Amino acid sequence: MSMMGLVELRGRLVTEYDVEGWWPSETPFEVMVGAILTQQTTWETVTRVLDVLRSEGLLRVRELVHCDRERLERLIRPSGFYRQKAKRLLCLVEHVVTEHDGDVISMLDQDMHVLRAELLSLPGIGPETADSIILFAAGKPKFVAAAYVSRVLSRTGVLPEVGYYQVQGFVERTIWPDAASYQELYALLVKHARTVCRREPRCSVCALADVCMQALTSERTRCCLRPPR
């Protein structure tokens, strides 16, 4: 009975899912806006809201920074937490304008660690949102250790249940730093987590994993990716 490693899990997921165009945005700035809007919200909803913002011409720093708060709140309302998110978006563009002369690219072009600290200093941008922006907008190799990611890794026996930075550190030590690799792995894990619970009785990826089967038979009969009670 061998422990499944991260590389093997990735190999199985690759044969199951197509994650082409996982983060469908036209520009780095759209990725940043999407990263904030998608907090605790489905991407389907975020896509609709992004379409609205785009049609209003607001997916550019110079335009969004002049949008008044009430209007922005109204436009993004379907994505939930709309008052917080409107504030966060306006703080972000305000920052880009004052600190980077409105140039998103020069902001994202900085050293990865400098950029990360800068993003984390903004309200409403925590570890996951910062890392999503670094990985998908800046294209730099920082792995996003989202809740789904650690859930899949623990349920498949790759890792025990640990915190954000431990999961991130493990992946970054295991997989050679490369933005495309990290993007693909992240997308595979999240897509798997979102898909697998609807498969009956069990998905092939998890059911084929020895360690996962152990966990399933000893603890629960339902899908291995449901959060524990």
Added chain:
DNA sequence: ACCCAGGTGGCCC
């Protein structure tokens, strides 16, 4: 009528 969603910040111990 539940439960969940590609989190974060503030407060508490």
Added chain:
DNA sequence: GGGCCACATGGG
């Protein structure tokens, strides 16, 4: 450092 809670709408 971890454990709660509010934040809010929309879909299953």
